[in-house]
Amino acid sequence: MNILVFGPNGSGKGTQGAIVQKKYNMPHIESGAIFRQNIGGGTELGKKAKEYIDRGDLVPDDITIPMILDRLREDDCKNGWLLDGFPRNKIQAETLAKALEEAGIKLDYIIEIVLDREVAKLRITGRRLCVNDNNHPNHIAFEAIKPVEKEGRLVCRVCGGDLNTRPDDQDDEAIDKRHNIYYDDVTGTMAAVNFFKQLDGPKVISVDGTPSISQVSESIMKEFA
């Protein structure tokens, strides 16, 4: 099963992606997380990507597109994948669709989490990243995924690991820029969403991202055949 997940930053896209990934046991490929791992590891890719990410800009297509297409060719993707954070613009969408067609890979589902821009913005600053596993969601404003307190500090609710915040989540300008890109339906992410939604083949699962994590996840899960 091959799945694309779309949603503005702060919509719970990563959290929902992690739930689907766990249920179907498929690789959860998150472009943003791959960049962050590379930044943490001090790689060349990380060095190139960091300045764009910190500003809230997209990392250029000539870096991002091959990185994701190469990842999809790895062995663990043979039986399916869940792609999250890519495509982020119309060119990435068209390039991905072409690459999948050439490789004879069918896209099964498109998950779209719909959320008002102001609500999404409010949610961004509260999220926390587990240093051990990107698929351990933590958010200080959501009871269901609230970090736990240990020796006077907040740690990951799943594994007790240390928590980080993303620099681009604490910068107002970077948040606005990311949302400008997401809601742009001419060349930005909404153009990519609309491009995939009008394709014949994949089933579109469009859900309201405002209710609780479990309600959103229920709305998504019941759509799987």
Ligand code: AMP
């Ligand atoms: P995310 O974790 O999805 O919010 O991504 C964090 C940052 O990584 C974004 O703000 C971009 O700078 C960069 N990024 C992630 N995915 C892409 C993509 N598909 N194309 C370009 N840049 C990306």
